[in-house]
Amino acid sequence: MIRLLERAAAASPNHAAVVTNSGSMSYGELLADARRVAAALTARGIDRFAILEPDAAWILRLLAGAALVGAEPCQYQPDTSVEEFVSQAPALDHTIVVSHRTDLPDSFEVVLPEDLLAVDPPDDLTAAATQPLMIRTTGTTGVPKAARHDWSRLARTVEDAKPHPEQRWLLAYGPQQFAGIQVLQHVAASQATLIAPFPRQPKDGLAALLDNGVTCISATPTYWRFLLTEARSRKVELPALEQITIGGEAVPADLLEELSRVFPDARISQVYASTELGSIASVRDGRPGFSVDALFSDANPTSNLKVVDGELWVRAAAGMLEYAGAAEPAPAEREGWRQTGDLVEIVGDRVEFRGRASEVINVGGVKVPPLPVEERINRIASxxxxxxxxxxxxxxxxxxxxxxVPVGGTAGADEERIRSEIKAAVADLPxxxxxxxxxxxxxxxxxxGKTARRMEP
Amino acid sequence: MGVDLSEARGIITSFLERAEKSTDGVTDTTGLWGDGLELDSLEAAELSALLEDAFGSDPFSAGDDLPETVGDILAFYEAAAPA
Known part of the structure; x- marks a missing residue:
């Protein structure tokens, strides 16, 4: 992150790097503050800390400053409850918290972000050899779990990025998520501008799209559905987009079709990545899933993808170093290949995603993946x-x-008619x-930012 | 529980209509399985979910024995009703 900021600041120091609710900062300003953060971390002897902060401009400065001196930051969702934070932070060895929050107990050393700008950095400050980053896994319950990464490995995914200062990327993910980190990296590597409203709900993203000249958005299928729904319900005309990136969940065909229709000029990329395994693959042909030609074979021995018993296995190119905080080992590995938990089916020339193995519904011994059923229902006009x-x-x-969710909401919805339409839409399924x-x-x-499809109690 | 038995009958009737089963001649003594309504496990599961949504519990999920007739379903709610 620090190297990407240094490169962007050298190329265009006055170019807007990030726009948040509280204003904008240039690459030059971000880098100068990141160096101050680095000096303050060194002066205070901080080599690991938690971040509880919603403002992306602060997050960029804290992450880059930490990378500069090799300290290990770890973001938590900024509105994490005190109870949850108190129960999770010790397991990840977090006693120092950088935050504007005033409700954290005295057992933590809480540092205001502004206090980390108080130290002038030495002129000879150079980037540390190892630049750790801890990313908490999403959706975990019980024992907290986090993946330990290194910026130098993560940066491999953006090393081919070309400067695109005209691009304005919406931060639709939380920057504490792996996908959010990828967006931060990509924006810095492209020397583009990050548009980072907070909160980060789809309605906030839509407002940014309409008011802040957003040209590129990376988000989950669920986020895209909500954003399109919000736009329809508000009857707003959506501006053209240059780049749509979609990932984090299986991408339904009907959503791809709708995005192509609404944003006809946009390049649509589907990315496959995870907190643990890093960024694995990207597809840009506008069709669901990916080509079977991309699978590992004698003809394609360098591929990082293969299918074993209906599940996708990958070789991590820029994956995590290890788990932190949990007793369990890293995902099972067989000759460099790891299970992903993502179910796939080969349909003709495509490998199509069928959802997470953990989402499969066992109906009297019949295993039902929810996604294909959901796709049928999402195609119903009402x-x-x-x-x-x-x-x-x-x-x-x-x-x-x-x-x-009926079109127009539940008030006045013809429920019996929709029930009949659902029945007809799934009639040919088992x-x-x-x-x-x-x-x-x-x-x-x-x-x-994802749809929860796990069995409900 | 205070269940209105006519509401429970209404749920059973609308379930049968959605399942495209005849409601003609259905009485409290009509069996749920076999020669009666011929519910299979999926249909019974669907009916149990409908009843649970409406009343918070259902006779298919409570107790050891499954209901055998329409009347058994109604009796479950009748027994649970306050005196």
Whole structure:
């Protein structure tokens, strides 16, 4: 991160690097502050710290400053409850917290971000050889788990990035997420501008898209669905986009089609990455999944992708170094290959994603992936959005359930007609796959910008 | 629990209509399985979820024995109703 900032600041020091709710900062200003942060961390003897901060301009300065002196930062979601933070931070050896929060207990040493700008850096400050970064995994419960990365490995994914100072990237992910870190890196490597509103809900992203000249967005399929829904309900005309990047979840075909229709000039990239395995693959042909030609074979021995028993296995090119905080070892590895937990199916010339193994619904012994069912329902014109998940049932172990957001909301929705349309849409699927429980909601809950499809208690 | 039995009957009727099963001649003594409504496990699971959503519990999930007739379902809620 620090090397990317140095390069961008040398090329265009006055170019806007980041725009947040509190203003904008140039690359030159960011770098100068990052060097001050580095000097302050050294002066205070801080080699590891937690960050509880929503403002992306502060996060960039703290991450880059830490990288400069080899200190290990770890971001937490900025609105993490005190109770959750107190229960998780010790396991990750976090006793020092950089934050504007005033509700953290005295057992932590809380440092204001501004206090890390108080030390003038020496002129001969050079980047540390190792530049650690801890990234907490999303959606974890119980024992906290985090992946330990190094910036030098992470930066491999952006080493071919060309300068694009005209690009304005929306930060739709939390910068504490692996995908958020990728966006920060890509923007700095491209010497572009990061548009980082907070909160980071799709409606905030839409506002930034309309008001701040956003040209590029990287987000989950769930985020894109919410953003498109928000735009439709507000009847706003969406501006053209140059780049759409989509990842973090399996990408449904109907969403790809809608994005192509709404943003006809945009280049659409699907990325495959995870906190533990790093960035693995990118597809730009506008079709769901990826080509079977990209799989490991005698003809393609350098590929990092293969399918074993319906699950994707990968070779991590820029993956984590190790887990931190959890007793469990890194994901099982076989001759350099690791299981991903992502179910795939080879359909013709494509490898198509079918969702997470942990989301599979066991209906009386029949294993049902929720995503293909959800895709059918999302294609219904009167359905704005749907979420398919497993609901426990004594008779069959589980049944397939679906939450539906009707177009126009639940008020006045013709529920019986939508039920009939759902029934017709899934009629040719196996009976165990067909939703047995339909509920109507105005909002679908998400977790880390993704749709939660795991079995509900 | 205070369940309105007519509401429970309504849920059973609308479930049968959605499942494209005849509601003609359905009485409290009509069996749920076999020669009666011929529910299979998926259909019974669907009905149990509908009843649970409406009343917070259902006779398919409570107790050891599954209900055998429409009347058994109604009796479950009748028994749970306050005196």
């Amino acid at each position: 359905v704005e959005m749907a979420r398919v998940f497993g609901r426990p049932n004594r008779l069959t172990g589980a049944i397939v359930a679906v939450e539906v 009976r165990a796959w067909q939703p047995r429980n339909v509920s109507f909601v105005d909002l679908i809950e998400t977790q880390g």
